[in-house]
Amino acid sequence: MKGIGRKERAKLEGWKDGRMGAPHPSPPKSALLSVDEMALFVDYYQLTMGQADFDAQHNSVITANYYVRKIPQGQYLIAAGLEQVVHYILNLRFTDATLDWLAERGDLHADYLASLRDFHFDGSVFAVPEGTPVFPNEPIINVTGRSRDVQLFETYLLCVMNFQTLIATKASRIVHAARGKPVFDFGARRAHGRDAGILAARASFIGGASGTSLVLAGCLFDIPYVGTMAHKFVSERPNELAAFRDYAAAFPTNTTLLIDTYDTLEGARNACIVAKEMAARGTRLRAVRLDSGDLLTLSKQVRQILDTEGLDYVQIIASHELDEFQIDTLLSQGAPLDSFGVGTRLATGANLNSFTGEGGTSALGGVYKLVESDGKPVGKQSLDEPSKATIPGKKQIYRLTDTAGNYTKDQVALWDEDVSEGQPLLVPVIEAGELVSDFPTLQDIQARMTTALKRLPDSHKSLTEATPYAVEMHPSLLVRMDDR
């Protein structure tokens, strides 16, 4: 198993950008899992195989590779989730409580469980930085270490990488459709539990969203959080005008009024009354929000009502079953909308064309597969289903650009192959069990994503019928494939 040399390392993106600092091996609040939970957030076979490896004294050093075979929607992915993976890998410990509980169950043997007491990962992780566009079959994370250690990370790594990459990609599509108008994650209520809500907000921000409605995500990741008002606030009061006045009194400088509780156009007229009262007090109504009905027609009518009253500064926010297809169509047809709150279809990563109804499961099917064992490329052959075969060998991605810096193609090659062209994308994150890379802020990750996605030609970014980006397998990999 060959590491990456110092000289080669200096080439690596992210390594030379001055962001390196002292490692911080303890998990920050964004790690989410407690130490007591970590060791049990595994599919049981990871422990049964660990037992069998221990019994057989199988101590191979292997590399496992996280990659995605097929992109469910569009032609690119935005890698996201590495920070949580790295915290898991660095902090995974088997506490006494965990080991006692496992021992009581009786299936795993005392000697194997005892061997886990001092577990800490002493291998290495190379990964594509979060916010980087990646493509099918490209290695996104390489984990190298003792076989039974490396396999312990499988479930959590897959769970957070698959989910956050799915959401960051979906967010980038929605932000693309919104043409520079801000997009906010409103999806916590339809997300699949706590982490889904929090991580959807995080990954949405990586993918270009401007913020979230979920305060906890704002707190954990220092991203903007926003709030408007609910229909409940209006329904509880004698009338809509009274509700608008109460809200404007509490938030004189950052007021958004929800105008569709009864009748949207009447709501717009009530908003005008309150906006003028606010103006008389020297403040400005920030926005009105539409949350139902025909958003195209209503937004035009509401814009006209606002403008007629001289309230051209009042913005219109839309929500209500939005996604990239809905937003693209609304804006193509001239809907005067200023920003978007996107809920269910963003926070669940709906792989659905909301116009045609063609859909897929809201999941990314990334896998974590053995590719090298004791320096030798290995893979799964899967004769009965060739699409599930793996390409043997630890690999690096090289991204090629034209003179303007735009991406032209990627080449995937064996790790120790001498490849003269292109930027290597996988950078060192953990070496000999030590963190060797700082975690960028989410703002930095978002900036990386924005810059990178600009360099990806438009033909690969269309919402429908995008063309695949060229990913070439280096000839050495193909030889190995034939050789297996």
Add this chain to the structure above:
Amino acid sequence: MKGIGRKERAKLEGWKDGRMGAPHPSPPKSALLSVDEMALFVDYYQLTMGQADFDAQHNSVITANYYVRKIPQGQYLIAAGLEQVVHYILNLRFTDATLDWLAERGDLHADYLASLRDFHFDGSVFAVPEGTPVFPNEPIINVTGRSRDVQLFETYLLCVMNFQTLIATKASRIVHAARGKPVFDFGARRAHGRDAGILAARASFIGGASGTSLVLAGCLFDIPYVGTMAHKFVSERPNELAAFRDYAAAFPTNTTLLIDTYDTLEGARNACIVAKEMAARGTRLRAVRLDSGDLLTLSKQVRQILDTEGLDYVQIIASHELDEFQIDTLLSQGAPLDSFGVGTRLATGANLNSFTGEGGTSALGGVYKLVESDGKPVGKQSLDEPSKATIPGKKQIYRLTDTAGNYTKDQVALWDEDVSEGQPLLVPVIEAGELVSDFPTLQDIQARMTTALKRLPDSHKSLTEATPYAVEMHPSLLVRMDDR
């Protein structure tokens, strides 16, 4: 606002079953959210509206109702998630750290934040017990209390109820398709983060699954967890036979061998060799697992190979992009499969017909809406989108049965309506801020679900083209709707 009388209460399902015990107000490990996280797992508008309510001294007592307008797949739902909701409601506190952080942000005022310091919920919760079949527009949870308290629970309640109800329902469909053969949740790696993995296992079990691969879910909820082996375990060894022998040596009594790493039929023959070696040592190979290819053809061929070798006791487990449609078809066509591991489409609740490709977002769009304020029914009119209107009034569900105990129809009526027929489904869970109902074990919830689903006629349970179950709105509700 009228509570439910003692006499009426005695009628309530779940109340009279002897499961009542001392309330346990502190969160058990299944609560998942820490106290520091709880108060911030809100959409920001809950706090901004709280501020506006506080400023206006708006102190109405309201009822908010959790219900689902439309079932995305099939004609029934299995209610799930109440335990996590109740823990949230009972334990929500604003810690100093939370309040300090909010204060630093500057948008909420000191007097409002100070009012949150002693927050604890002193209202009531009535709910349909977990594991109960429910239908569109039926009240699943009623929360009654001070308006700005009740709204604090919205995001978490929706998040855990929508997700777990989605998954319990999906699981029940898959278990139905499996015709008594065990189904296991294998989905953590494609779940949307930690809670999604854990709660998918919990809700799957409620919906009838026999267990999960996720050890942490087994630990938290005392449900069976299972493990087989990964392709990695085979690929790493000199050959498949060596891998099978290592695994069988470590698990002589509960061995499942994965036989599709290279060539499934060759794998089956290798499994036979190891099974006979095990038999010679006095143990039995439990099962082989298929994870790719044409499961119908392969399972028949593998069964024949096993039977020819006299290994009729070795079971065949299938996994690989399964859902209720795939399992139903496999079994209809006579696939000799003994149990199923279902991953992505179970743990994400894929609202997808995997044969037709017709799909929807993997989410349940349940809502939490104001229905009563200071004793008066209220609702949202939503003239621009009538499907988003709410039916005003706090409501109870009455379930009618025939003499055999089978469900014939439900009637939804105002809470204080005198309804002579049917079993009321919403039972008291919290009164005056105190827990008044014990949490059943998951085993008990699963048993409730199984019994109840048997009573629902088959026509409402078909995988495709099921007929809607009759849910009648009591005439008093319709009058209120016209009156609004």
